[in-house]
Structure formats: C-alpha cells, structure tokens
Amino acid sequence: MIPPDPDLLCADAPRLADALTAAGWSAPALDELLGGTARGHLDRGELAPLLRRTGGGSPLETLARLFVLGVPVSLSASRRAGVPETWLRPDGYGVAAPVRLESVLHDGIEVRIAHDPSRAAGDAAQPDQVLGLGAASRTLAAATPRTPVGRTLDLGTGCGVQALLAVSHSSTVVATDVNPRAAGYTRLAAALNGVHLDVRTGDLLEPVAGELFDLVVSNPPFVLGAPGGDGGVRHTYRDAGPDGDGLCRRLVAGLPSVLVEGGTAVLLANWLHVEGEDGDDRVRSWFGPDVDGWVVQRELAAPQDYVTAWLRDTGEPAGFEQAYGGWLDWFAERRVEAVAFGILALRKRRDGGGRVGVDEVPQQVAPAWGEQVPAFFAGQDALDRGVLATAWRLRDDVRLHSVAERTEQGWQVQAQLLRQGSGLRWSGGVDVYGATLLAGCDGTRRLGELLAVLAASAGIGEDEAAEQVVPVVQRLVEQGFLIP
Numbered sequence: 001m002i003p004p005d006p007d008l009l010c011a012d013a014p015r016l017a018d019a020l021t022a023a024g025w026s027a028p029a030l031d032e033l034l035g036g037t038a039r040g041h042l043d044r045g046e047l048a049p050l051l052r053r054t055g056g057g058s059p060l061e062t063l064a065r066l067f068v069l070g071v072p073v074s075l076s077a078s079r080r081a082g083v084p085e086t087w088l089r090p091d092g093y094g095v096a097a098p099v100r101l102e103s104v105l106h107d108g109i110e111v112r113i114a115h116d117p118s119r120a121a122g123d124a125a126q127p128d129q130v131l132g133l134g135a136a137s138r139t140l141a142a143a144t145p146r147t148p149v150g151r152t153l154d155l156g157t158g159c160g161v162q163a164l165l166a167v168s169h170s171s172t173v174v175a176t177d178v179n180p181r182a183a184g185y186t187r188l189a190a191a192l193n194g195v196h197l198d199v200r201t202g203d204l205l206e207p208v209a210g211e212l213f214d215l216v217v218s219n220p221p222f223v224l225g226a227p228g229g230d231g232g233v234r235h236t237y238r239d240a241g242p243d244g245d246g247l248c249r250r251l252v253a254g255l256p257s258v259l260v261e262g263g264t265a266v267l268l269a270n271w272l273h274v275e276g277e278d279g280d281d282r283v284r285s286w287f288g289p290d291v292d293g294w295v296v297q298r299e300l301a302a303p304q305d306y307v308t309a310w311l312r313d314t315g316e317p318a319g320f321e322q323a324y325g326g327w328l329d330w331f332a333e334r335r336v337e338a339v340a341f342g343i344l345a346l347r348k349r350r351d352g353g354g355r356v357g358v359d360e361v362p363q364q365v366a367p368a369w370g371e372q373v374p375a376f377f378a379g380q381d382a383l384d385r386g387v388l389a390t391a392w393r394l395r396d397d398v399r400l401h402s403v404a405e406r407t408e409q410g411w412q413v414q415a416q417l418l419r420q421g422s423g424l425r426w427s428g429g430v431d432v433y434g435a436t437l438l439a440g441c442d443g444t445r446r447l448g449e450l451l452a453v454l455a456a457s458a459g460i461g462e463d464e465a466a467e468q469v470v471p472v473v474q475r476l477v478e479q480g481f482l483i484p
C-alpha cells in the first residue's frame with residue numbers, strides 16, 4: 001500500500017481534532033475503553049479482544065477502531081463520529097483511516113500524535129516509516145528537564161512527540177527531521193493539538209545553523225552497525241549509518257554551537273565498548289571543553305543480544321539469519337565487546353574547562369526525572385566551590401530504611417539503606433555516622449561545621465574525619481542525595 005502523505009490531512013486536522021474532543025478522546029478514556037493489555041494485543045496483531053471492547057458504536061469506539069485498531073468502519077459510523085472524509089479511504093464495504101493516532105500522557109502533559117500504521121505481522125518496517133511512541137521516546141521524555149525556557153529544539157522529531165511535550169514549557173519550539181514525511185507528521189500533530197511548531201527538514205544541525213536554543217532534545221537514529229541499505233542506513237528512524245557511533249559523536253560535538261550559555265541538551269545515544277579501550281573514556285571524549293557533560297548509562301548489551309533485539313523490533317523478513325550474521329560481523333571486525341545505551345546531557349559553559357561525569361544507572365528510575373539534569377550540574381558547581389564550605393541539604397524524598405534481625409536481645413539493626421523516592425531512585429548503604437551526618441544536613445550549617453561535631457563525638461581528629469567523609473559526600477552529591 002502507498003504510504004500516507006500526512007500533509008494532505010493537515011487542512012481538515014482541526015475538524016478531526018474537534019471530533020476527537022467531542023468524543024472524549026484522551027489517554028485515560030482510551031485506556032479504559034481498550035483495557036490495560038491493549039498495547040500488547042496491538043503489537044502482536046491480536047485484534048479480537050479489542051474489537052470486542054469497541055463494538056458499541058459510540059463515537060469514541062468508532063474513532064478507536066479507525067485510528068488505534070486500524071480497521072474499517074461503516075461510512076455512516078464515521079460520519080456520526082464527525083470524521084472528515086479527507087481523513088478516510090474506501091476499504092471493502094466501509095472506510096478506513098490512512099494513519100494512526102495516539103494520545104500520549106507524560107507527567108501530566110497530554111498530546112495527540114499521528115504516525116504511520118505499524119507493519120503487519122511478518123512485514124518489515126519501511127525505510128522512511130514514521131513511528132509512534134516507543135520505549136526510546138519515553139526514555140527521552142523522562143530525561144527532559146521541564147523547567148520553563150525560551151527556545152527549544154527537537155532534533156529528529158519523527159512524529160513530533162518531544163516537540164509537542166516541549167510546548168508546555170517553551171515559548172518557541174523548532175522541530176527538525178531529515179525525513180520529509182516525519183516533518184509532515186509533526187505539522188499534522190501540531191494541527192491536531194492546535195499549537196504552533198516551527199517544523200523544518202534537513203540533516204542534523206543544518207536547518208538551525210547560526211541559531212541558539214535554551215534546550216535541545218534529541219532521540220536520534222542511534223542503532224549501530226545494521227547492515228544493508230543506501231550508505232548503510234536502512235531505517236531512517238533507527239540506523240546511525242556507516243560510521244557507527246560517529247553520528248552521536250558528531251551531534252555531541254556540534255550541539256554547543258546552538259546552545260546559549262547555560263543552555264542544556266539531552267539526547268539518547270549508543271556507543272561502543274571496544275576491546276582494549278575504556279568505553280567510558282570513549283563517550284567522555286565526545287564532549288568538548290565548552291560544555292559540562294553527564295552520561296547516564298542505562299544498559300550494556302553484548303553484540304548478539306543487541307542484534308537480536310533490534311532484528312525483532314523491525315520484524316526483519318525471511319533473511320533474519322543473513323542479517324544476523326552480517327550485523328555481528330560488523331561488530332567483530334571492530335572488536336566490539338558491548339554496546340552501551342544511555343542518556344547524554346550537556347550544559348554550555350561560558351569558558352573552557354568542562355568536565356564529564358559518567359554514571360551507570362541500571363535501576364528502575366522515575367517516569368519523569370529530567371529535573372535531575374540541572375540538579376546534577378548545580379551539584380558539580382557546588383562541589384567546585386568547596387565541599388566543606390557548602391551547607392548541603394538532604395533531598396526531601398530520601399528515606400532511611402533499616403534492616404533488623406531478631407535476636408535474644410530483640411531487634412538488632414544489621415544494615416541501613418538510604419533510598420530516593422524519585423529521580424534516578426538511587427539507593428545505598430550508610431553507616432551510623434553517615435546517617436547522623438545526613439540527618440544534620442538541613443541546608444543551614446556548612447559541612448565543615450557538622451564534621452567538627454561528628455569528629456568530636458567519635459573521638460577522632462577533624463582531618464581524619466574529613467578524609468573519610470569528603471569522598472562519601474561527593475558521591476552523595478553526584479547521586480543527588482545531597483543538594484546545595
């Protein structure tokens with residue numbers, strides 16, 4: 001089937017938006033209508049359970065059938081639901097929708113997006129396919145700081161979801177993509193949401209050369225080493241191309257040129273861990289001296305697991321074996337031991353001397369933790385000013401958990417654990433002195449003063465206490481337990 005042209009739908013998008021609103025189209029309403037297992041059914045092409053839940057003929061059920069399930073409905077049902085005929089094409093005895101719609105709810109912000117129908121079971125994704133919300137989209141949305149800013153850029157906007165989420169906290173949003181169909185879908189989504197987006201087509205930073213932004217977000221095509229296609233790029237939305245993690249490296253190197261001083265960029269990336277090299281050093285080397293950087297490594301996959309996961313994701317056709325072998329050869333030729341996935345954050349500095357922190361964060365994190373990005377850089381600034389000279393404050397969501405064993409004398413505490421209730425949800429053991437010190441960190445007294453009291457009560461010198469405590473406090477600051 002010919003892929004839909006989203007630009008042809010723009011003119012009647014406001015009419016469709018009115019129909020959606022009138023029918024009560026929203027993320028919670030669709031969840032209630034379709035049930036909590038709808039996503040899994042759709043991914044597996046199991047429509048029967050969803051058809052059963054949408055057989056009542058209400059406008060919301062008709063809209064869900066057309067735009068979520070992707071099945072035909074009768075022309076009269078589509079008219080009752082208020083769907084403009086430009087949004088429909090004949091299908092058997094009825095009409096069907098050429099595109100899919102989703103309502104995305106993230107941290108209290110709800111937006112409507114449009115995208116290509118997902119592949120039917122057994123078909124591979126098209127090279128210029130525009131996808132809806134995926135796991136990576138959610139990862140970037142979660143990592144995006146939502147502090148109000150002036151100008152935001154969403155680079156590699158796809159269906160436009162990050163750009164639309166950014167509208168709620170930006171005065172202006174520019175969205176760019178190399179795929180003209182993605183730019184079309186983003187214009188369509190802007191019309192469906194009744195908001196303005198400045199949508200441009202072009203390669204990486206080229207469409208915004210010479211402009212400055214307060215915030216840049218990007219979920220670029222970061223998948224490494226996929227074989228085949230024009231110049232090594234088979235799926236525009238996914239494949240980083242022939243020079244592997246070079247695309248993410250070039251992006252990190254170029255981003256400072258479009259950031260205002262103090263401006264932030266957050267992007268997703270994959271990078272290689274090559275035999276005999278330090279993977280952390282590789283990604284660290286991408287950041288120039290004019291930025292501070294933070295690398296949040298979420299996963300480290302062996303090449304065979306990486307390749308299998310991505311081949312499954314695109315539903316490769318019959319040639320799974322061939323693609324698998326060729327892809328693994330690409331890694332073997334480059335002596336790749338593992339592929340890292342993570343979030344990279346940059347803050348533009350006034351002068352040189354930028355530093356890069358690398359954290360492995362395998363634990364489950366909060367669904368929205370973007371406020372940790374500015375907090376991380378603020379913590380680094382405070383450490384630069386002096387760890388003992390700062391009046392640190394324990395973050396409000398930190399709790400101390402005690403694990404106790406029953407003994408003849410009653411409960412005996414064996415271990416104490418600090419846990420964050422939000423953000424990256426770090427947790428870690430702490431001894432009784434550490435717990436006492438942290439209890440005193442209320443933002444009113446400098447660490448040096450607290451340490452003097454602690455040293456006296458422990459009967460040790462202040463220098464000795466500082467030697468033990470300062471590295472621990474530094475780590476607690478880096479992990480966000482203590483804030484300036």
Ligand SMILES: C[S@@+](CC[C@H](N)C(=O)[O-])C[C@H]1O[C@@H](n2cnc3c(N)ncnc32)[C@H](O)[C@@H]1O
Binds near residue numbers: 133137157159176179
């Ligand atoms: C993984 S998708 C992200 C879509 C969306 N931003 C999200 O978060 O769901 C990557 C997007 O980057 C676009 N893209 C690929 N290569 C690009 C390039 N060289 N310059 C700009 N955009 C590019 C693709 O067309 C695709 O829309």
